[in-house]
Amino acid sequence: KLSQKLESLPTGKGEARGFIRIVLSGAVDVTLDKLGRILIPDHLKKYAFLKKNVVILGLSNRIEIWDEERWEEYKQKREKIVGEIAEQLGI
Numbered sequence: 001k002l003s004q005k006l007e008s009l010p011t012g013k014g015e016a017r018g019f020i021r022i023v024l025s026g027a028v029d030v031t032l033d034k035l036g037r038i039l040i041p042d043h044l045k046k047y048a049f050l051k052k053n054v055v056i057l058g059l060s061n062r063i064e065i066w067d068e069e070r071w072e073e074y075k076q077k078r079e080k081i082v083g084e085i086a087e088q089l090g091i
Contacts, residue, residue, distance in 0.1 A: 040065070 006023065009016040026047060030038040040050065053068040066074070078085075 002023075006020050009020060011017055011020070026044055028041050028044070032038060044050075048065060049067045049070055050065065051067055051069075055066045055068050055071045057064045057066065057071075
């Protein structure tokens with residue numbers, strides 16, 4: 001779905017091209033090993049600041065992998081304002 005949305009963006013506009021470039025530049029094909037695991041490429045580990053401990057989040061139709069410390073920092077900040085965000089979104 002995301003790829004289809006990106007393909008529909010006006011590539012004649014520099015901002016759209018730049019957005020597409022950044023979003024897709026980290027994409028890689030992966031193969032499952034015999035145990036059903038994937039290896040996260042080094043450039044993505046560096047991008048996500050992944051160290052030893054990670055948190056895997058199930059978010060509807062996707063997953064996110066966070067460094068545990070960075071996730072805890074992010075979560076604590078968001079928990080303080082989650083009510084405000086829900087109100088702004090009309091939830």
